[in-house]
Amino acid sequence: xxxxxxxxxxxxxxxxxxxxxxxxxxxxxxxxxxxxxxxxxxxxxxxxxxxxxxxxxxxxxxxxxxxxxxxxxxxxxxxxxxxxxxxxxxxxxxxxxxxxxxxxxxxxxxxxxxxxxxxxxxxxxxxxxxxxxxxxxxxxxxxxxxxxxxxxxxxxxxxxxxxxxxxxxxxxxxxxxxxxxxxxxxxxxxxxxxxxxxxxxxxxxxxxxxxxxxxx
Amino acid sequence: xxxxxxxxxxxxxxxxxxxxxxxxxxxxxxxxxxxxxxxxxxxxxxxxxxxxxxxxxxxxxxxxxxxxxxxxxxxxxxxxxxxxxxxxxxxxxxxxxxxxxxxxxxxxxxxxxxxxxxxxxxxxxxxxxxxxxxxxxxxxxxxxxxxxxxxxxxxxxxxxxxxxxxxxxxxxxxxxxxxxxxxxxxxxxxxxxxxxxxxxxxxxxxxxxxxxxxxxxxxxxxxxxxxxxxxxxxxxxxxx
Numbered sequence: 206x207x208x209x210x211x212x213x214x215x216x217x218x219x220x221x222x223x224x225x226x227x228x229x230x231x232x233x234x235x236x237x238x239x240x241x242x243x244x245x246x247x248x249x250x251x252x253x254x255x256x257x258x259x260x261x262x263x264x265x266x267x268x269x270x271x272x273x274x275x276x277x278x279x280x281x282x283x284x285x286x287x288x289x290x291x292x293x294x295x296x297x298x299x300x301x302x303x304x305x306x307x308x309x310x311x312x313x314x315x316x317x318x319x320x321x322x323x324x325x326x327x328x329x330x331x332x333x334x335x336x337x338x339x340x341x342x343x344x345x346x347x348x349x350x351x352x353x354x355x356x357x358x359x360x361x362x363x364x365x366x367x368x369x370x371x372x373x374x375x376x377x378x379x380x381x382x383x384x385x386x387x388x389x390x391x392x393x394x395x396x397x398x399x400x401x402x403x404x405x406x407x408x409x410x411x412x413x414x415x416x417x418x419x420x421x
Numbered sequence: 422x423x424x425x426x427x428x429x430x431x432x433x434x435x436x437x438x439x440x441x442x443x444x445x446x447x448x449x450x451x452x453x454x455x456x457x458x459x460x461x462x463x464x465x466x467x468x469x470x471x472x473x474x475x476x477x478x479x480x481x482x483x484x485x486x487x488x489x490x491x492x493x494x495x496x497x498x499x500x501x502x503x504x505x506x507x508x509x510x511x512x513x514x515x516x517x518x519x520x521x522x523x524x525x526x527x528x529x530x531x532x533x534x535x536x537x538x539x540x541x542x543x544x545x546x547x548x549x550x551x552x553x554x555x556x557x558x559x560x561x562x563x564x565x566x567x568x569x570x571x572x573x574x575x576x577x578x579x580x581x582x583x584x585x586x587x588x589x590x591x592x593x594x595x596x597x598x599x600x601x602x603x604x605x606x607x608x609x610x611x612x613x614x615x616x617x618x619x620x621x622x623x624x625x626x627x628x629x630x631x632x633x634x635x636x637x638x639x640x641x642x643x644x645x646x647x648x649x650x651x652x653x654x655x656x657x658x659x660x661x
Contacts, residue, residue, distance in 0.1 A: 323471055324508035324567075328522035328574060329498040338521060342512045
């Protein structure tokens with residue numbers, strides 16, 4: 206009654222693709238978070254001096270990701286940069302994530318009341334000590350949900366790297382669809398895998414937030 | 422000794438302090454009263470360099486506060502300040518709030534800082550709230566915690582910027598009692614306050630600020646009990 210060409214080998218192929226998706230997400234979020242943290246602090250603490258930075262980041266936030274992938278991939282060939290498609294994916298996604306995270310960090314830092322910073326400085330804490338022990342811990346609580354959203358968003362945006370020839374979860378599922386001609390089933394399975402991966406990330410995040418909220 | 426000499430301070434075009442001179446001797450309690458916008462809180466912020474000044478000088482124990490070579494972080498260790506909005510660090514427990522500066526600024530060990538913090542918190546009556554987060558405390562408790570936090574740095578001077586203005590009326594007493602205790606211990610204090618009766622009780626001198634200037638200064642009995650200037654009398658009448 207219900208027979209399918211979807212084999213256990215196909216599932217393994219999909220899971221391999223999912224693993225590539227996770228790796229892409231991990232590296233681009235790592236790059237995006239470090240750069241975004243630095244840029245966000247600059248934007249919040251030196252708003253005027255860092256204005257040119259904001260203009261540059263605006264470009265990466267405004268141009269569709271797919272165009273960025275294709276352009277950067279072509280650029281790579283034109284200037285003869287010898288890096289893998291996977292690296293290109295990580296860099297483009299990382300810069301994209303950094304552009305968004307910059308604004309999240311900026312909002313977090315600016316949410317710390319000026320009077321609290323004044324109080325900590327009045328105790329003799331230096332600018333950097335105030336940043337490390339008051340501003341960053343408080344900003345983290347504000348910025349975290351936004352960061353989590355970004356992680357989930359980037360995880361799904363990794364699907365776009367298939368256009369530069371990386372076999373990740375979505376590309377893997379399309380390969381199978383082409384062979385067994387059962388798009389609904391395969392896409393459902395691929396979607397389920399995305400869902401489970403996102404769920405784990407979201408749950409871990411929610412647990413962390415709950416722990417913070419108990420203190421407030 | 423705090424020596425304030427002809428200090429001018431403005432925010433943009435708005436002149437707030439217009440040539441104030443005032444000396445606070447060691448062990449003295451000086452209260453500053455006056456209407457809002459008279460420059461009294463601003464002056465307090467200038468004393469430990471939280472706000473820059475445009476003209477004049479402020480010296481604390483002979484050290485020029487507004488000199489570019491002055492290490493303000495070091496100077497602030499001996500000037501405690503308590504703000505109107507108590508400013509508890511919400512992500513730290515009461516104990517951690519008080520331990521932070523002794524650990525990070527004075528470099529005390531965790532053990533020493535904790536002992537010091539417990540001692541100060543006991544002093545202000547918060548010994549049973551050590552592991553509590555500030556969000557769970559009343560305003561009065563948070564303000565007493567802020568006092569303990571400032572005292573943990575063993576300051577030589579304590580500045581109070583309308584420390585009870587943001588509190589519910591029934592919580593004002595506990596904070597005033599803590600301040601009174603400090604005054605009786607011989608702490609050098611400058612209080613910006615609207616609690617006229619309290620100022621009269623604890624102060625050695627009272628200064629009435631008006632339009633960014635010291636309008637009248639003298640003993641509490643003289644300034645509050647028998648003011649020379651009509652403006653002082655009018656102000657006292659308005660707050661009673």
